[in-house]
Amino acid sequence: MSHALCPGSFDPPTVGHIEIIERAATLFDSVTVAVIRNATKKATLTSDERVEFLKRCITNDKINVISFDGLLVDCAKEVGANVVVKGLRAVSDFDYELQMAQANRQLSHIETVFLSTNPGHSFLSSSMVRDIARYGGDVSSLVPAPIAADVASRFALEA
Ligand code: PNS
Secondary structure, three states: EEEEEEEEEOOOOOHHHHHHHHHHHHOOEEEEEEEEEOOHHHHHOOOHHHHHHHHHHHOOEEEEEEEEOHHHHHHHHHHHEEEEEEEOOOHHHHHHHHHHHHHHHHHHHOEEEHHHHHHHOOOHHHHHHHHHHHOOOOOOOOOOHHHHHHHHHHOOOOO
């Protein structure tokens, strides 16, 4: 049984995240999406909000959504995942992602598989969505339809 872990901060989830998660579900028997704290970022949405947003966007029953407080490798152990899946948008993602993959492999021998992002999403990031929403811009093509209105209002409130 192959079980993939798709970790991220998802603050908020974007169409790029959901595309990678759905592609992972075509490659592995099951997928756990984990909202995990990124120590280098201060999240706006709570973990519960991010889990709820992700659940609204994901209908595939091979995919489970959780939040986890701790190391990615401990999350993988807890859910029984044997591979980590991450999206790579551009070469600018590579150094950071490579370091994380190597650190995680050193810690627990877990492999990381990189999926190349759809080129139409390569410019897209949660921080860009937050910025656009904060100033009242249209995020409806950047985040999945089930959360677009809530992302717009939730981040506009932070302005
Ligand atoms: O969406 P992001 O912010 O790029 O996701 C990064 C995340 C949350 C996957 C990463 O920060 C992480 O794995 N955090 C958990 C702590 C951990 O395991 N750190 C060591 C990995 S090198």
